[in-house]
Amino acid sequence: xxxxxxxxxxxxxxxxxxxxxxxxxxxxxxxxxxxxxxxxxxxxxxxxxxxxxxxxxxxxxxxxxxxxxxxxxxxxxxxxxxxxxxxxxxxxxxxxxxxxxxxxxxxxxxxxxxxxxxxxxxxxxxxxxxxxxxxxxxxxxxxxxxxxxxxxxxxxxxxxxxxxxxxxxxxxxxxxxxxxxxxxxxxxxxxxxxxxxxxxxxxxxxxxxxxxxxxxxxxxxxxxxxxxxxxxxxxxxxxxxxxxxxxxxxxxxxxxxxxxxxxxxxxxxxxxxxxxxxxxxxxxxxxxxxxxxxxxxxxxxxxxxxxxxxxxxxxxxxxxxxxxxxxxxxxxxxxxxxxxxxxxxxxxxxxxxxxxxxxxxxxxxxxxxxxxxxxxxxxxxxxxxxxxxxxxxxxxxxxxxxxxxxxxxxxxxxxxxxxxxxxxxxxxxxxxxxxxxxxxxxxxxxxxxxxxxxxxxxxxxxxxxxxxxxxxxxxxxxxxxxxxxxxxxxxxxxxxxxxxxxxxxxxxxxxxxxxxxxxxxxxxxxxxxxxxxxxxxxxxxxxxxxxxxxxxxxxxxxxxxxxxxxxxx
DNA sequence: ACCTAGTCGTCAT
DNA sequence: CGACTAGGT
Numbered sequence: 001x002x003x004x005x006x007x008x009x010x011x012x013x014x015x016x017x018x019x020x021x022x023x024x025x026x027x028x029x030x031x032x033x034x035x036x037x038x039x040x041x042x043x044x045x046x047x048x049x050x051x052x053x054x055x056x057x058x059x060x061x062x063x064x065x066x067x068x069x070x071x072x073x074x075x076x077x078x079x080x081x082x083x084x085x086x087x088x089x090x091x092x093x094x095x096x097x098x099x100x101x102x103x104x105x106x107x108x109x110x111x112x113x114x115x116x117x118x119x120x121x122x123x124x125x126x127x128x129x130x131x132x133x134x135x136x137x138x139x140x141x142x143x144x145x146x147x148x149x150x151x152x153x154x155x156x157x158x159x160x161x162x163x164x165x166x167x168x169x170x171x172x173x174x175x176x177x178x179x180x181x182x183x184x185x186x187x188x189x190x191x192x193x194x195x196x197x198x199x200x201x202x203x204x205x206x207x208x209x210x211x212x213x214x215x216x217x218x219x220x221x222x223x224x225x226x227x228x229x230x231x232x233x234x235x236x237x238x239x240x241x242x243x244x245x246x247x248x249x250x251x252x253x254x255x256x257x258x259x260x261x262x263x264x265x266x267x268x269x270x271x272x273x274x275x276x277x278x279x280x281x282x283x284x285x286x287x288x289x290x291x292x293x294x295x296x297x298x299x300x301x302x303x304x305x306x307x308x309x310x311x312x313x314x315x316x317x318x319x320x321x322x323x324x325x326x327x328x329x330x331x332x333x334x335x336x337x338x339x340x341x342x343x344x345x346x347x348x349x350x351x352x353x354x355x356x357x358x359x360x361x362x363x364x365x366x367x368x369x370x371x372x373x374x375x376x377x378x379x380x381x382x383x384x385x386x387x388x389x390x391x392x393x394x395x396x397x398x399x400x401x402x403x404x405x406x407x408x409x410x411x412x413x414x415x416x417x418x419x420x421x422x423x424x425x426x427x428x429x430x431x432x433x434x435x436x437x438x439x440x441x442x443x444x445x446x447x448x449x450x451x452x453x454x455x456x457x458x459x460x461x462x463x464x465x466x467x468x469x470x471x472x473x474x475x476x477x478x479x480x481x482x483x484x485x486x487x488x489x490x491x492x493x494x495x496x497x498x499x500x501x502x503x504x505x506x507x508x509x510x511x512x513x514x515x516x517x518x519x520x521x522x523x524x525x526x527x528x529x530x531x532x533x534x535x536x537x538x539x540x541x542x543x544x545x546x547x548x549x550x551x552x553x554x555x556x557x558x559x560x561x562x563x564x565x566x567x568x569x
Numbered sequence: 570a571c572c573t574a575g576t577c578g579t580c581a582t
Numbered sequence: 583c584g585a586c587t588a589g590g591t
Contacts, residue, residue: 002584004573005572007584033583036579036583038580040578041579041580041581042580169583170583172583172584233573234573235572236572237571238570239571
C-alpha cells in the first residue's frame with residue numbers, strides 16, 4: 001500500500017530528470033520492486049517451475065542502463081518477514097494459490113489468455129529468485145546486501161551512512177523511514193523523478209510540510225494508512241496532515257475523530273506504537289562492520305519492552321547468522337542454505353531424470369562470494385554468450401525543467417517561522433516514556449519533559465493538556481498471556497518475499513499473543529537451523545558441481561549436467 | 570475538495 | 583507497488 005496519495009501530493013517538488021544527474025554516485029536499488037515488475041514477463045514459467053532467465057535479463061538490462069549513466073548500483077534485497085506481518089503474508093499466499101488453481105483451470109480449458117492473467121496474480125518473487133540475481137551481481141562485481149527484514153529501512157540506513165547517495169524505488173514509505181533523496185519512476189530511457197526531502201518546505205499543497213517532524217510524518221502515515229496500520233476510515237493523507245498539525249498528539253486526534261463519529265479500531269493505538277517502532281528501530285545490517293544494527297539508535301533513556309520491539313522490528317539473533325543472511329548465503333526465513341532458482345530447478349531435474357552425469361571438470365571451482373572478487377561470468381553466461389546487446393538508450397524525450405523554484409515570500413516566511421525545531425512528544429507514550437527524536441532533537445536538548453506545544457499548532461488555544469497516560473494501562477496487554485497454545489504451524493511459509501500491508505482485524509490481546517506465538521514459531525525452533533548449518537555455503541550456488549538441495553530433499557552426490565543451464569533466452 | 574475502492578499495468582516484443 | 587478513475591461524501 002505504501003502511503004497512498006503521498007507521492008501525488010508531492011508533485012510540486014518532483015524534479016524530472018535523467019540518471020545522468022547521478023553520474024559518479026551510488027544509488028541503492030530496491031531490488032524487490034524491479035523483480036516484481038520483471039515477474040510479469042515470465043509469470044507462467046515461474047508458477048510452473050520452468051527454468052527461465054527472463055527476470056534475470058530484465059535486471060541485467062537495468063544494470064546496463066545504470067552503468068551507461070555511470071551510476072554505481074547497490075542492490076538491496078528484502079530479508080525475513082516481520083513477525084507482525086505473518087498473517088498478512090498468509091492471506092497473500094492463499095490468494096496466490098487460488099489464482100494459481102484458477103490459472104491451471106483456464107489452462108485445461110485452453111484459455112491461455114485468462115490463464116496467463118491468473119499466473120500473473122499467482123507469481124511471486126522468491127528468495128531463490130533473489131539469489132539468482134545475487135549470483136549475477138557477484139559475477140559483475142556489484143555490491144548488494146540482504147536486509148535482515150525489510151529493504152526500506154535498510155536502504156535508508158545505507159543512505160544515512162553515506163554508503164549510497166540516494167535510493168531508487170517506487171515506494172513512498174521510504175520518505176516516512178527518513179529517506180532524503182528518493183528517485184522514482186525510472187523508465188527504460190533513463191528518465192526519472194527525484195523527490196528531495198530538503199524540498200518539503202516548498203510544497204504548497206500541504207501547508208508547513210517542511211516543519212513536520214519525522215515523528216509527525218509517521219503519525220500522518222499511520223492515520224491515513226500505511227504498511228503497518230490500517231488507518232482510520234475516511235481519513236486520507238490530506239486530512240491526516242491537517243489533524244496532526246492541528247492537534248499534534250494522538251489523544252486529541254482520537255477524541256476529535258470520535259466526536260465526528262469516526263470509528264477508530266480498538267487496537268489502533270497498538271498498531272500505532274508498533275508502527276512507530278518499526279519505522280524507527282527496525283533491524284538493519286551494517287555492511288562494513290558486518291554487524292546487526294537498528295535503523296536509528298534507541299533513545300538514551302528508554303523503557304522499551306524489548307520483547308515487543310523484537311516483534312515489531314525484528315529479532316536479534318546471533319550476529320553470525322545475520323552475516324550469512326545478509327550476504328545472501330541463507331534463506332532469511334528458514335535459514336536453510338539459499339540456492340538460486342536456476343540451480344534449484346536444475347538439480348531437481350537432474351535428480352528426477354537420473355541424468356547421465358556431465359563431465360563437470362570443465363567448470364572451474366569458485367569461491368562463493370568474496371567481496372573483493374574479480375568479476376566472473378556465470379555459467380549461464382558461458383552457455384548463452386549473447387549478453388543483452390548494447391544498444392544505445394532511447395533519447396529521453398522530456399524537457400529538463402530546471403526546477404529551481406524561486407522561494408515565494410510566503411514560503412520564506414514559513415521557513416522563518418518554523419526554523420526552530422518543532423516540539424516532540426506526540427503520539428502515545430506507550431513504549432517510550434521520553435521520546436527524543438533521532439534526527440532533530442537528539443542533537444539538541446532532548447527534554448525529559450514531554451512538550452506538547454508545537455510551532456505547527458495553528459489555531460489551538462494552548463490548553464495545557466496533561467499528557468494523559470491513560471495508555472499506560474494498556475501495557476497490560478503486553479504482559480498478557482504469552483502461552484497461547486494454538487500455534488498454527490504454517491509450515492514453510494515465507495518462501496515468497498513479502499512486502500507491504502494491510503488488514504488485520506483482531507483485538508489487541510489476540511494480536512500480541514499471536515505475535516509472540518509467531519515469534520516462537522519462527523525463531524525458537526532451533527532444530528531447523530541445526531540442519532541447515534551442516535552444509536557449507538561453498539558447495540552451493542557456484543558454477544560447478546555438487547547438487548545443492550534443500551535440507552529436506554535427499555541430497556545425492558550426482559553431478560549437475562551443466563547443459564541444463566542453457567536456457568533459451 | 571477530498572476520500573475510496575476498484576481496475577490496470579508492470580515485461581517485452 | 584503506483585497511476586488512474588468513477589463515484590461517493
